[in-house]
Amino acid sequence: MALVIPGIKGQMGNTEFYQATMKARDLVQGVRPANELDEWTTMSIEDRMQREPDLKRIKEQIAPYLAEAKDRFFGSMIVLVYKGEIYFDSIKDWVSSKAPRAYQSVADDIGVVTIDGGSLIILDGQHRLLALEKVIKAEVTGEYREEVPNDDVCVIFIHHKSNEKTRRIFNKVNRYAKPTSRGDNIITSEDDRSAIIARRLLSEGAPLGAKVKGSDELIVEWKNNTIAARSIKLTTISVVYETVKLILSDSGIPLDPSSRPSEEKLDEYYEVVEKFWNIVIEGLQAYQEALYDSSQIPQMRREDHPYSLLFKSVPQIALFKGLITAKRDKRLSLYEAVERANKIDWSMSSEIWINVLVTPGGSMARAQQAQNLGGKLIAYLIASDKMTEEEIEVIQREYNSANGVDINETNVELMPLPKPVVEPALESVISF
Structure with missing residues (x-):
């Protein structure tokens, strides 16, 4: 059965395209991912025109967004008409000569698109298509799930001329579509509670709302995820975001990035994070x-x-991990943990950080492992007098493993941990 929908005709280069809208339910029913083509299994790698979908991202991020967001919106999907025909009938002949001149001037490109036969294959937007399918099949829940099937979805139809041309279009669409950066996502997200709170920490009067001396620039770098050696910025918004997640998680607050909490909850969460950052x-x-x-x-x-x-x-991230560990189970108050942290040798050239936060060559270690082990070592340095022997042994074994010691070898002699910075007078168990 032919698909007949109103649309607009356009041309870019030698490629004709047709812009239209389809109801989400009709899109899911009529459009297929490329890997569902009967020919898919026999196509060569060169002829397979789609990447494999990221099912985890679809299930945990995109589909919940559709089902839970009242102001949900997607950009246009590109659909390939494969082994079928596209016909376009403009309304020009139906526009009266008495119609306004503006109507007459655009009538050539407005009309009805008829797609007859073949298959409709998603060329760009397969993750969105599969997410819509999950919502419509009720595989995810959400307040607005039942509304989604009636959503209008923007679609651009192009005709399949050859595998070569289709691959080229697919490649260019994806290569030149610059994804939003991590910093952009933090700055613009209105659902991720950690991003919202991170931004608030940079507002006037907040812990990180200070300005660079003699400038209107914030002390936190929010345009880039890295800081140059000569930068006068304290940290980055990406680091701030990570610390917010650590603080919220330690406080038992869920980190769902796709569901905006109430304003009351956001205020409550912000107070927890603000207090932590103020103390630091x-x-x-x-x-x-x-x-x-x-x-x-x-x-x-x-x-x-x-x-x-x-x-x-x-x-910086390791510092927050260490402080959180040091105050956990009422070992130290956060005030005490920070006071002790002042006594640590934070020099990058210090031997205690080799193979932990600094590589043997003297550059910064970048892996998640560096943050984790760095956090544990910092916790040990400031709270070893509050730790059990078993906890210290775990840290010592990880420290030795990072330094190349085979900790599984029988009777291996472990390297000692660096000397902790412990003041005997600090015996308080007041928790933050």
Whole structure:
């Protein structure tokens, strides 16, 4: 049965296309991913025109967004008319000569699109298509799930001329479609509670809302995910975002990035994070000096400076992991943990960080493992007197493994952990 829908005709280069809308239910019913083609299994790698879908992303991110967001919206999908025909009948002959001139001038490109035979194959937007399918089949739940089948979805139809041309279009569409950066996602998300709170931390009067001295620029780099050696920025919004997730998670607050909490809950969550960040900012001497005069931050970031690691992204995340571990189970208050952290040698050139936060060659370690082990070592340095022997042994074995010791070898002699920074007078068990 032919598909007949109103549409607009256009042409780019030598490619004709037809812009239209379809109801989501009709799109799911009539359009197929390329891997459902009967010919798919016999096609060569070159002829397979689609990437394999990321089913986890579809199930956990895109489909829930559709089902739970009242203001949901997608850009146009590109659908290939494969082994079928496209006919276009303009309304020009039906527009009266008495019609307004504006109507007459566009009548050639407005009309009815008829697609007869063949298959409709998703060329760009297969993740969105499969997400719509999951919602319509009730495989996900959400307040607006029942409305989704009636949604209008923008579709661009193009005719399949050859595998070569179709592959080229697919390749260019995906290659030149620049994805939003991590920073962009943090700045624009209105559902991810961690992103919302991270932005609020940068607002005026908030812990990280300070400006670079003599400038209107924020002390936090929000345009890029990295900081140049000579930058006078304290940290990045990406790091702030990660610390928010750590603090919320430690407080037992769920991290669902696709469901915006109520304003009351957001205020509650923000107070928890703001208090944590305030204690860190006000308690660490390095950060107090940096905020007083940001022009000295590049010098403080130098490898041989006593505070250098506190101005680099991975160690900053490790610091928060360490502080959270140190105060867990009422070992220390956060105030005490931060006070003790002042006594750590934060110099990048210090031997205690080799194979933990710093590579043997002297560069920063970037892996998640560096954040995790760095956090554990920091927790040990500031709270070893509150840890059990078993907890210390676990950290020591990980520290040795990172330093190349075969910890599974029988009777292996483990390297000692670095000397902790413990003040005997600090015995409080007040929790944050």
